[in-house]
Amino acid sequence: xxxxxxxxxxxxxxxxxxxxxxxxxxxxxxxxxxxxxxxxxxxxxxxxxxxxxxxxxxxxxxxxxxxxxxxxxxxxxxxxxxxxxxxxxxxxxxxxxxxxxxxxxxxxxxxxxxxxxxxxxxx
Amino acid sequence: xxxxxxxxxxxxxxxxxxxxxxxxxxxxxxxxxxxxxxxxxxxxxxxxxxxxxxxxxxxxxxxxxxxxxxxxxxxxxxxxxxxxxxxxxxxxxxxxxxxxxxxxxxxxxxxxxxxxxxxxxxxxxxxxxxxx
Numbered sequence: 001x002x003x004x005x006x007x008x009x010x011x012x013x014x015x016x017x018x019x020x021x022x023x024x025x026x027x028x029x030x031x032x033x034x035x036x037x038x039x040x041x042x043x044x045x046x047x048x049x050x051x052x053x054x055x056x057x058x059x060x061x062x063x064x065x066x067x068x069x070x071x072x073x074x075x076x077x078x079x080x081x082x083x084x085x086x087x088x089x090x091x092x093x094x095x096x097x098x099x100x101x102x103x104x105x106x107x108x109x110x111x112x113x114x115x116x117x118x119x120x121x122x123x
Numbered sequence: 124x125x126x127x128x129x130x131x132x133x134x135x136x137x138x139x140x141x142x143x144x145x146x147x148x149x150x151x152x153x154x155x156x157x158x159x160x161x162x163x164x165x166x167x168x169x170x171x172x173x174x175x176x177x178x179x180x181x182x183x184x185x186x187x188x189x190x191x192x193x194x195x196x197x198x199x200x201x202x203x204x205x206x207x208x209x210x211x212x213x214x215x216x217x218x219x220x221x222x223x224x225x226x227x228x229x230x231x232x233x234x235x236x237x238x239x240x241x242x243x244x245x246x247x248x249x250x251x252x253x254x255x
Binding site (some may be wrong): 002005006008009011012013015016017018019020022023024025026027029030036037038039041042043045046049050052053056057059060065068069071072075076079082083085086087089090092093 | 124125126127129130131133134136137138140141143144145147148153156157160164165167168171172174175178179181183184187188190191194195198199201202205206207208209210212213214215
């Protein structure tokens with residue numbers, strides 16, 4: 001019973017490794033394809049989550065419980081990375097909008113003095 | 124027996140991870156993809172961590188595995204919410220099959236109100252100028 005159990009566990013761990021690696025490949029495809037930045041952030045989030053699962057699975061397969069610590073540390077970093085990327089994606093848009101506004105309002109007025117602001121609506 | 128339980132948990136964890144990645148690759152827009160990655164991914168990862176806890180059965184390992192699962196369950200929704208908000212605010216297009224977009228309706232209503240307010244103030248200013 002214990003031998004068949006151990007055999008079954010080894011088999012299941014191997015199958016699961018294969019599935020997680022296939023999942024990693026699919027997530028990397030989305031990371032490369034992703035038409036927008038949030039798509040890539042989602043793919044990166046999934047990749048780190050799969051890496052956490054991989055580290056935990058490796059703890060089972062190798063019998064070394066230290067790999068669980070790797071999984072925990074990776075989960076912490078994954079959260080911070082995702083939050084940072086999300087904030088970056090949000091603030092980048094604000095910055096681009098501000099830059100465009102500054103380019104269309106401030107710069108023509110500041111650099112080409114004397115030119116009338118043709119875009120101003122007649123009051 | 125413990126080996127069999129671990130094997131089943133590990134298999135299901137791998138399966139859910141694969142389903143999550145498949146969803147992220149195949150689904151049509153960011154929010155629907157996030158729906159796959161956040162839920163199926165967390166479940167797959169959590170099942171594998173449960174498998175670790177069952178396999179070692181040691182107090183320290185179980186505590187760490189439970190801590191990791193709790194952390195995952197706490198952070199996944201926060202991260203997903205932040206990505207979703209960032210995606211919406213940065214104007215990522217929704218899937219063309221989207222039926223309800225209450226946030227856009229809200230924003231449109233606010234924009235219409237703002238435009239009406241601006242119209243009113245300019246008209247008042249125009250009316251005030253010739254006389255004053």
